[in-house]
Amino acid sequence: MDDTPQKNADAYSPSSTIITFDRPVPLLRGPVPAGPTDNPSAGPFVLAFKDSQSFASALKACESKLTAQCESGARIGCAIAASAKCKPPWWRSLFGGAKTDFVEREKCEERETAACFEAAKADCGKIGRDKCLSVFRDARIAVKERKVDWREAARLIFWASVAKRGLGFGLIELERVGDWVEFRERFEVTNYRGSDILSNVS
Template structure:
């Protein structure tokens, strides 16, 4: 028993590296490398004449309409994806409760539940639940994204709109009206 404890102590104690070992203090062993930074989605542009002067001389704006549109679509799809994941969890709980046999059938000596029928019921209910949840998730994502992205600034002037002199940006609502009409 004493020998086993001594052996355990030896396995847990690791020797410290020798201070003279050059490998321990080499640049490859001591430097941490990081991924290159991700470029910012929005950058500062000079505020236009119709902007609030108390907010400062600059506003944050997307570089161009393509970066705004890709950010909008990425955000919308991420919200839909997360909403549908939550809906799958909720649907599976409600479907399980809906398709289980009534509790009173066991009291009257009924046969054990027909698993094939329960599986068909769960498939049918799950598909209808997910279909209705998908529509709700799409409207939820638009409800969350549209106000934020409609008020977002875009630095370059749109090709179809003539801006007043001195305007350095326009709002996303102008792009939404032209790009996402009917979607």
């Protein structure tokens, strides 16, 4: 009996033809309208963490991963350094010296590796934190309740009052603003920098 049709059916079965993909990783940051302090040439939107909690979690994960990578490399480096330090000198075999005591050498390597790694752990923690802080200081965090940047708004009101008094200044600034909706879009604070909260905990 020819079983070719059955083989073809198995080859085109759902289990053979459907490719499953991992679930998408949620985005760490999302687009928010640019605020008055953002660079206008970058566009009307900027990427920002949704809140300070997600920002702190991402920073902690960054530090943890970099520290773990550093410690992994430190273990290898310390093991190599300990092996080189504890091995007998090469010239001992030339003069018929005593045989190598591998038990003592193993203990020596364990001591040297532990001491080396203990010193490296502190450095790895500092490296991980410094590397992440330099990036996360400039990261943006979305403001849940948007507020008007009254410092910038006060400057605009000043120039508008100057123009109203007929001194010939501030007309350009006034024309740029237009109605109240445009005013809020221009001077509404939509995000703040990571440095604003890191300065309080560093």
